[in-house]
Amino acid sequence: MTLVLVFGSFGLIVGSFLNVLVLREGKETISGRSVCPSCRARIRSHDLVPVLSWVLLGGRCRDCKARISLQYPLVELSTAVLFALIGAAPIELPFKLVALPIAALLLAIAVHDLRTTIIPDRWVLMCGILTLSAALFGVVGTGASYAFAVLAGPLTALPLFLLWLVSDGKWMGLGDSKLALSIGWLLGIEGGLIAVLFAFILGAAVSLPLLAMSSDAVQGFVRTLIPIPAFRDGRMRFTMKSEVPFGPFLVASCLIVWFAHLYALPLPL
Ligand SMILES: [Zn+2]
Structure with a gap:
C-alpha cells in the first residue's frame, strides 16, 4: 500500500513535468519558470501543486483569470493513476521501475499527438530503447528466443507501416508505426497485434459518431467542450478529411493490454 501511495504521488509530480514537456517540445529550452500563456505572469510556486492548485484556482490564472486548460490536472491525474497501478501490480520491483518511464513516455506521446497530430521522434526513440531493453531483459532466464523478442516490434509496426505506405501518409502517420515498434517490444507479437487491432476498434468507436455529427453547428459546440487548441482554432475538424x-x-489500447498482462487479466479479444 505504501508503494502504491509513493508511486502515485511521484506520478503527480512526473505528470506536471510531462505537461511542461508537451507544451515546450520543439521550443527553446524546457528549463525556466512557468508563466501564464495569456498574461505571461510568473506562476507562483504554491500554485504549481499538481491537481490541487488547478482545483483551488477554479481552473483560472490567479492574475488574469484566463482559463487554464483541463489538460494540466488530467495529465497529472492520469500519470498518478498509471504509476499507482504499476506500484500495485504483482511484479518485481525492478520491472516496476522500468515500467514507470515507459508509461510516462507513452502518456506524453499521446497528449502531444492529440494537441498537434505530431509524435516527436526523440520521444518514440527513447520509448523504443526502453521497451527493447525491457524485452531483451525479459528473455533472460526464461528460455524464450531473443530473435522473437526483437521481431515483436517490427511485426507489430508492419500493418501500420503498410497503411502509411499505400495511403501516402493520408490514413496513417509514419509516427504511428514508429510508436507501434515500442508497443510490440513491450507486449510481444501477440499482445502487440491485439493492441493495434484494439486501437482501430477504439478509433472507430470514437471517430464514427464524431464524423456523423460533423455539421458546422455541432463542430462549434464540440469545440467549446474539448479543451484542445487544435480543435478550437479549427485546425482539427471532424470530417472525413480531418x-x-x-x-x-494506440497508447490507450497499449496501456489496456499491458495492464491486463501485468495483472494477469484475460482479454476479451
Ligand atoms: Zn494569466
Whole structure:
C-alpha cells in the first residue's frame, strides 16, 4: 500500500513535468519558470501543486483569470493513476521501475499527438530503447528466443507501416508505426497485434459518431467542450478529411493490454 501511495504521488509530480514537456517540445529550452500563456505572469510556486492548485484556482490564472486548460490536472491525474497501478501490480520491483518511464513516455506521446497530430521522434526513440531493453531483459532466464523478442516490434509496426505506405501518409502517420515498434517490444507479437487491432476498434468507436455529427453547428459546440487548441482554432475538424491523431488510441489500447498482462487479466479479444 505504501508503494502504491509513493508511486502515485511521484506520478503527480512526473505528470506536471510531462505537461511542461508537451507544451515546450520543439521550443527553446524546457528549463525556466512557468508563466501564464495569456498574461505571461510568473506562476507562483504554491500554485504549481499538481491537481490541487488547478482545483483551488477554479481552473483560472490567479492574475488574469484566463482559463487554464483541463489538460494540466488530467495529465497529472492520469500519470498518478498509471504509476499507482504499476506500484500495485504483482511484479518485481525492478520491472516496476522500468515500467514507470515507459508509461510516462507513452502518456506524453499521446497528449502531444492529440494537441498537434505530431509524435516527436526523440520521444518514440527513447520509448523504443526502453521497451527493447525491457524485452531483451525479459528473455533472460526464461528460455524464450531473443530473435522473437526483437521481431515483436517490427511485426507489430508492419500493418501500420503498410497503411502509411499505400495511403501516402493520408490514413496513417509514419509516427504511428514508429510508436507501434515500442508497443510490440513491450507486449510481444501477440499482445502487440491485439493492441493495434484494439486501437482501430477504439478509433472507430470514437471517430464514427464524431464524423456523423460533423455539421458546422455541432463542430462549434464540440469545440467549446474539448479543451484542445487544435480543435478550437479549427485546425482539427471532424470530417472525413480531418487528421484524427491515431497515437492516443494506440497508447490507450497499449496501456489496456499491458495492464491486463501485468495483472494477469484475460482479454476479451
Ligand atoms: Zn494569466
